[in-house]
Amino acid sequence: xxxxxxxxxxxxxxxxxxxxxxxxxxxxxxxxxxxxxxxxxxxxxxxxxxxxxxxxxxxxxxxxxxxxxxxxxxxxxxxxxxxxxxxxxxxxxxxxxxxxxxxxxxxxxxxxxxxxxxxxxxxxxxxxxxxxxxxxxxxxxxxxxxxxxxxxxxxxxxxxxxxxxxxxxxxxxxxxxxxxxxxxxxxxxxxxxxxxxxxxxxxxxxxxxxxxxxxxxxxxxxxxxxxxxxxxxxxxxxxxxxxxxxxxxxxxxxxxxxxxxxxxxxxxxxxxxxxxxxxxxxxxxxxxxxxxxxxxxxxxxxxxxxxxxxxxxxxxxxxxxxxxxxxx
Amino acid sequence: xxxxxxxxxxxxxxxxxxxxxxxxxxxxxxxxxxxxxxxxxxxxxxxxxxxxxxxxxxxxxxxxxxxxxxxxxxxxxxxxxxxxxxxxxxxxxxxxxxxxxxxxxxxxxxxxxxxxxxxxxxxxxxxxxxxxxxxxxxxxxxxxxxxxxxxxxxxxxxxxxxxxxxxxxxxxxxxxxxxxxxxxxxxxxxxxxxxxxxxxxxxxxxxxxxxxxxxxxxxxxxxxxxxxxxxxxxxxxxxxxxxxxxxxxxxxxxxxxxxx
Numbered sequence: 216x217x218x219x220x221x222x223x224x225x226x227x228x229x230x231x232x233x234x235x236x237x238x239x240x241x242x243x244x245x246x247x248x249x250x251x252x253x254x255x256x257x258x259x260x261x262x263x264x265x266x267x268x269x270x271x272x273x274x275x276x277x278x279x280x281x282x283x284x285x286x287x288x289x290x291x292x293x294x295x296x297x298x299x300x301x302x303x304x305x306x307x308x309x310x311x312x313x314x315x316x317x318x319x320x321x322x323x324x325x326x327x328x329x330x331x332x333x334x335x336x337x338x339x340x341x342x343x344x345x346x347x348x349x350x351x352x353x354x355x356x357x358x359x360x361x362x363x364x365x366x367x368x369x370x371x372x373x374x375x376x377x378x379x380x381x382x383x384x385x386x387x388x389x390x391x392x393x394x395x396x397x398x399x400x401x402x403x404x405x406x407x408x409x410x411x412x413x414x415x416x417x418x419x420x421x422x423x424x425x426x427x428x429x430x431x432x433x434x435x436x437x438x439x440x441x442x443x444x445x446x447x448x449x450x451x452x453x454x455x456x457x458x459x460x461x462x463x464x465x466x467x468x469x470x471x472x473x474x475x476x477x478x479x480x481x482x483x484x485x486x487x488x489x490x491x492x493x494x495x496x497x498x499x500x501x502x503x504x505x506x507x508x509x510x511x512x513x514x515x516x517x518x519x520x521x522x523x524x525x526x527x528x529x530x531x532x533x534x535x536x537x538x539x540x541x542x543x
Numbered sequence: 544x545x546x547x548x549x550x551x552x553x554x555x556x557x558x559x560x561x562x563x564x565x566x567x568x569x570x571x572x573x574x575x576x577x578x579x580x581x582x583x584x585x586x587x588x589x590x591x592x593x594x595x596x597x598x599x600x601x602x603x604x605x606x607x608x609x610x611x612x613x614x615x616x617x618x619x620x621x622x623x624x625x626x627x628x629x630x631x632x633x634x635x636x637x638x639x640x641x642x643x644x645x646x647x648x649x650x651x652x653x654x655x656x657x658x659x660x661x662x663x664x665x666x667x668x669x670x671x672x673x674x675x676x677x678x679x680x681x682x683x684x685x686x687x688x689x690x691x692x693x694x695x696x697x698x699x700x701x702x703x704x705x706x707x708x709x710x711x712x713x714x715x716x717x718x719x720x721x722x723x724x725x726x727x728x729x730x731x732x733x734x735x736x737x738x739x740x741x742x743x744x745x746x747x748x749x750x751x752x753x754x755x756x757x758x759x760x761x762x763x764x765x766x767x768x769x770x771x772x773x774x775x776x777x778x779x780x781x782x783x784x785x786x787x788x789x790x791x792x793x794x795x796x797x798x799x800x801x802x803x
Binding site: 405406409410411413414416417419420421423424425426427428429430431432433435438 | 595617621628634635637638650659662666
């Protein structure tokens with residue numbers, strides 16, 4: 216168990232590296248392409264954090280891509296069709312995804328284990344087909360040429376500049392994604408260490424016992440699933456703004472599977488698990504790019520080996536303090 | 544005689560062609576310890592599930608404090624004060640012993656879930672209260688030294704005590720104990736018998752299902768005997784020990800099993 220001072224120092228270093236160290240490093244080396252990779256990792260980590268919460272109540276969620284897609288479309292449609300400020304669409308996309316997940320979650324959260332996993336697995340495909348079919352989503356052509364985020368001003372003071380007028384919008388998107396990711400993980404940390412987290416892990420360990428102590432397990436499961444989908448939705452919304460487009464295939468079943476793998480790889484017992492998992496998986500994939508046709512083979516073997524050797528995730532290696540209540 | 548607290552009224556549960564519980568009726572009186580006994584497959588566990596409303600009766604009803612509770616969701620029944628523990632060691636394995644109890648204090652919450660997340664003053668006072676109450680229950684059951692141990696590492700006897708402690712954390716009016724002495728040696732059983740008596744002395748009415756006849760005879764105010772889903776006898780331990788239908792049901796093993 217690490218002391219609080221060590222933890223706080225570690226956190227400060229992480230924040231400094233992400234917000235100052237990385238931009239300085241990239242500025243010095245001129246590798247501006249890394250911004251995009253890191254931005255993407257931040258967004259994928261947010262979505263993975265959502266999946267991690269459903270793991271925390273004992274459900275394997277392979278459907279996060281559906282909510283990311285919903286969030287991306289909600290933001291794109293609000294911005295392009297209704298002229299709503301992008302900044303406002305971030306929470307709206309999250310809330311809409313959460314609302315959808317409540318309707319889907321009420322019936323399917325009664326299922327456990329592989330049955331829940333199977334139902335969630337098809338949901339991304341359902342979302343993709345819906346995006347193709349619905350009149351408002353512009354079908355297979357997708358929503359393109361989305362405007363860049365506008366400025367935020369408060370009492371004439373510009374808090375966030377107009378992304379379209381920036382010299383380096385890639386840096387702006389990077390900072391935006393990293394800051395939102397940090398907020399999400401801070402929220403997740405608080406959740407896990409509050410009574411809500413204790414009740415979530417009670418669900419994971421024994422739903423009948425939790426019910427017998429008076430916990431409304433159906434309600435709590437839906438809450439957890441809605442929080443999970445909220446995170447998927449806001450990740451999708453920011454993704455749409457960065458790529459300035461969204462297509463039915465922006466998030467696919469393969470993405471949903473990756474969100475789940477990120478959690479597994481990082482460690483289900485650690486709040487930072489989904490972040491570490493996403494980083495390693497995504498960077499590992501890009502590093503293997505040079506191995507050309509062997510990329511997928513090496514990647515797959517490495518993944519299997521990692522899961523065999525480190526069943527509790529990469530973070531079990533560092534000995535970061537477990538949440539103390541996570542899965543075994 | 545104290546007032547009737549919980550009435551089991553012509554309760555029946557069928558699973559397909561099998562009648563697990565068949566037209567069983569009896570009363571549970573305030574602050575008594577009532578044991579339900581019977582050979583394997585007599586329907587004892589099903590009866591418990593029916594009372595705690597984990598399964599729905601085919602016919603009949605359970606009334607608690609004048610209100611029908613059968614068919615309601617288990618957490619609603621728990622909220623009203625009828626709480627069951629489980630066979631074997633059913634606990635939250637990944638938590639410490641103390642966290643098990645803190646989690647189980649849900650019914651005492653005044654703060655909302657969001658309040659707990661935000662850490663409002665109501666939530667903080669709730670949490671302080673849960674902690675104090677958990678510590679008191681741990682001391683009462685002799686688990687204080689193990690408070691911060693992972694629950695999964697406890698030996699069998701302590702696991703049962705923890706199961707009872709989780710039940711007590713809900714501040715129940717009726718506690719249903721499912722085989723609380725199973726798998727215990729003589730000393731552990733005697734210790735557990737005293738614990739259950741202590742639970743009753745706290746004002747909790749106790750109903751238990753148990754196979755350990757000497758313990759049942761020692762602990763019970765009254766006993767209900769089931770056989771093939773039907774109630775065949777009801778009475779004090781002395782009455783049950785001399786009841787011919789009961790002896791018949793346990794025929795051949797009465798000497799050892801009924802403890803005569």
